[in-house]
Amino acid sequence: MRTHLTEQDILGLTNNQKREDFLKIYEDWKVWDTSEVLGLTVYLIILPNGDMITAAKYSAQPKYYPTVRLNYLQKGCGFTLDCGYT
Numbered sequence: 001m002r003t004h005l006t007e008q009d010i011l012g013l014t015n016n017q018k019r020e021d022f023l024k025i026y027e028d029w030k031v032w033d034t035s036e037v038l039g040l041t042v043y044l045i046i047l048p049n050g051d052m053i054t055a056a057k058y059s060a061q062p063k064y065y066p067t068v069r070l071n072y073l074q075k076g077c078g079f080t081l082d083c084g085y086t
Contacts (some may be wrong), residue, residue, distance in 0.1 A: 039059035
């Protein structure tokens with residue numbers, strides 16, 4: 001289980017393919033929270049500057065949402081990338 005990325009890890013993500021491959025292994029990240037009622041597991045990894053990336057995975061795909069949602073959380077703002085990673 002990984003909880004943090006180092007600066008060296010970040011420097012190793014030198015192209016889009018490597019960055020995409022990193023996001024696809026979100027299940028290796030720390031489990032941040034779960035909800036049995038929603039069938040939801042949220043994974044978290046912390047960047048060197050304290051920002052976070054989360055991946056929210058539903059055990060059963062909700063009607064209007066993808067199976068996995070990736071979020072980048074920064075002080076005061078963030079963005080979401082919907083994708084089909086399973």
